[in-house]
Amino acid sequence: MIQLFNVCKAYQRDQNALNDITLNIDKGEFVYLTGPSGAGKSTLLKLLYCAERPTRGQILVNGRNITRFGPSRIPYLRRNLGIIFQDFKLLTRRTVYENVAFPLEIQGRKRFEISKKVYHTLKSVGLEHRLNHHPLQLSGGEQQRVAVARALVVDPLILLADEPTGNLDPEVTLDIMELFKIANARGTTIVMATHDRSLIHQFPRRVVSLEAGSLATDDLPLFRGQPGTTGHF
Amino acid sequence: MIQLFNVCKAYQRDQNALNDITLNIDKGEFVYLTGPSGAGKSTLLKLLYCAERPTRGQILVNGRNITRFGPSRIPYLRRNLGIIFQDFKLLTRRTVYENVAFPLEIQGRKRFEISKKVYHTLKSVGLEHRLNHHPLQLSGGEQQRVAVARALVVDPLILLADEPTGNLDPEVTLDIMELFKIANARGTTIVMATHDRSLIHQFPRRVVSLEAGSLATDDLPLFRGQPGTTGHF
Amino acid sequence: MILRAGYFLKRALRNMRQSPVLSLASIGTVAVALALLAFFAIAVLNVQQLTKSWGENLAVVAYLDDVPDEKTIDGWVKHIEGYPEVATVTFVSRQAAFERFRKRLGDDSDLVEGLGPDILPASLEITLQEDWRNESALATVVDRLRKDHRFGDLQYGQGWLEKLEAFLLLLRVSGSALGGFLVFAALVIVANTIKLTLYARQDELEAMTMVGGTSLFIKLPYLVEGALQGFMGGLTALGLSFLVFQVILQKSLGSLLLITGIDTIHFLPPIWQGMLVVGGGLIGLLGSLFALRKFVRFGAS
Amino acid sequence: MILRAGYFLKRALRNMRQSPVLSLASIGTVAVALALLAFFAIAVLNVQQLTKSWGENLAVVAYLDDVPDEKTIDGWVKHIEGYPEVATVTFVSRQAAFERFRKRLGDDSDLVEGLGPDILPASLEITLQEDWRNESALATVVDRLRKDHRFGDLQYGQGWLEKLEAFLLLLRVSGSALGGFLVFAALVIVANTIKLTLYARQDELEAMTMVGGTSLFIKLPYLVEGALQGFMGGLTALGLSFLVFQVILQKSLGSLLLITGIDTIHFLPPIWQGMLVVGGGLIGLLGSLFALRKFVRFGAS
């Protein structure tokens, strides 16, 4: 589903934010992306949704080489993705309802279908009573949950989640993880960047860890504690 | 140092975000503020730095009743506070250095004094190599550390930190907590909103927890596990 | 896409309601810029009217050495009126010419006292049709008359006509230069204003590109919004200029205008009014289109 | 605070460098608005010049029934030149008057052929000083001359003067109305533009209030920035209008102007040039000041 071949990304000349990453994620996998602050997790995700271009290397998503996608093809790629941004990127002048409905409107879904799906998804993240609020009227955790709902509402092929639980208390975090597991069971491939080690302990899955832009470990849950190599496949 | 008397805050008519809070925090205390997402933690902090006004009740900070502070006195209150915002509120068009230097410039400090302090503080959060970057060129965790540095650089009387470690990996989180402890030892009163239970376990301090806008528990670390009453003092 | 026109219109209207400051700022700017244009147009229009009435005085005078009988004169008049360039032909008798001369002398009229009307010749005064009021048509008419031999003594204000033509050309050239600059200024200002409103919303535009919006889907509501704002600006400009026209030009300056010899001044004709409003919409649309190029980006730079 | 003027200036300059789009947009808008003002001022100035030269023709003519010797005439001239309202007094002999009359008749001049120069009287032509060129001053002078008995036959263009006065008043009133509206439009547009630039930066302004900036400390760089942008806009407008003046008005229209009788047209005098630039700065400053009221808030609503 997602393949990276010798991918490098340098924002500035001599500083590689990502360093020769080769990685393969199969359809239906659930992968944690960890590593210290500034290791390159968000950069890796940005490459996958074409917000940044790799300096070197090739990236295949769903069998397509997205490395040279232009502005006309990027939107159609992103429609197959559910993305939770580290800084949420909500539309501040629209209500919670409109924010979550937006990706469905883009796809041209019918009005009643949209309202049903949006309500259902907002309820699953516990925000059905905040429908008509604007994002800036919500608490940090509530905003994050709106971002989660917006990513999940489209039943994405791939879910890219950048620290989706950083602003959530442990109980709500568990609820969100349940949602991810349900989506995963339905076939959605999930890549989730997180710092939360207790979460990884509670829901053990494959863990890819970065360190200063390089792949450090790539552990399947069965072999936890035993460092694997980059090429686990 | 901080006293709240029967404070209520309602953003909308019939929904109290804070409900009859009475609380006393002494000089030099270190208080965790916890509670589920949307419980009112950020609201409570906002009242303390006058970004919101209480609907009812009185608030005293450093002996002054700030409930009716106007636009001419608020800046001088804020200069005595170090504030870490949940959404950082960095100046995106200024460099990391300028962001951290800004509160010192406001106070009219000398140029060489500013540069020394800023460099020292950025080094303590591990960002001395990012001096000339702009916030949007930083990772989420790096931005958060800039926000921490900006709050600490003024040696504040009170530190109000709203989930200051939400985007940080466990190692960096410990470094930041060390900085807080040092500031606390120097006399800074600290109120820190957090979801991170393992942090509270590692650095046990007084824990005030909110639930749906009301004070739920107020535990001193010595009596942990034994629910206290609102008036622990 | 056609079925969803309502969606984009609704979004545009909601956008405007949600940030009234931005909307009012750009509507106001368009209105002020277009009101300036309207005032300018009113001025040009009325000056043109004035110069047109000057042009009516443009004539050829054929002096008659001998005055034939009325029938002959009538024949000549008919003949000359048959020329394609000619509008009217008027016979001026010796008596009438002398009267006019005395009036022209004004306060000096006592100078011709005692002189008889026969010192001035009779004449035929020939005016040209509007389309033919220029130097070359005049020359044609004069040539033809001269060939006729009956009219030897022809007088026509060459120098004066040249001056009038130059003046009209000057008015037209400088008028369209200033007018063009005004249109350009309005366009720059409106495009700038809309660019700035989009600048204020660039986070929103970025967020929309990030969840899969196509360029067109994202841009359309802003294009509609720009066009609407331009349209409203145009309407406001029309109202404003009409108000100023009514209150200041017609009422307060009315008596002054009468004294200077301009009897009525006109407001913009309906077609121009329509163009002002439609033009406002167009400017708004183009302004948004231009500004959006810069702000809708899809990351991957 | 005084010692830190450099700080605010530096910040303002850095702000402008960091968001060139915003800066160029507002500088451009100010420039275009002020260039319009400048063109308008040039037009008004030159029309005023023209009407002034018309006004110079304003004169009283005292006809002399008998022509005395030169010494007496010199005495009279000196005497009348002593009147406070009078600018010049010129003696026109019979011969000169006749010559002029013949010229005035133009193509009709053959009509006076054979008549001697003695049909016209000699006269004293009296022009008024600039400040006194109005109906009442004229009446005063005429009255005084009339009491003198030596000058019975006085001629002065009452009706014409009235018309000229009305026309000048019309020009002045409509000119200052349009000019006032232009200044107002420039102010609205510039204030709007600056408001929009601040709108685009409201996150920044909020962040600054949150870490203890006083209202003044936060606003000053933006005020300086607004003033600088206005100033630069004013300079650009000056350059632009000078260019247009040189290339279009002087070169291309030069020959046309000569034909219509306007010999030279003038650019803005230095003081007005200064006012344009300083005015630009002031507009920018006021615009920022006005806009900042809305955007610098300290939370606690």
Ligand SMILES: Nc1ncnc2c1ncn2[C@@H]1O[C@H](COP(=O)(O)OP(=O)(O)OP(=O)(O)O)[C@@H](O)[C@H]1O
């Ligand atoms: N636009 C940019 N320009 C320059 N450098 C950048 C840019 N974005 C990121 N970086 C740098 O690239 C490195 C990796 O950033 P990235 O955001 O991928 O880290 P991360 O692993 O997501 O960290 P965090 O856990 O703190 O979010 C960081 O050192 C950061 O400073």
Ligand SMILES: Nc1ncnc2c1ncn2[C@@H]1O[C@H](COP(=O)(O)OP(=O)(O)OP(=O)(O)O)[C@@H](O)[C@H]1O
């Ligand atoms: N500006 C606002 N207008 C209306 N409601 C608001 C506003 N700000 C916050 N609220 C509501 O008040 C409640 C408390 O919000 P607050 O931000 O204090 O929560 P919190 O405890 O900080 O939560 P989190 O852990 O998610 O940050 C929430 O339900 C939120 O929706």
Ligand SMILES: [Mg+2]
């Ligand atoms: Mg990140």
Ligand SMILES: [Mg+2]
């Ligand atoms: Mg919060």
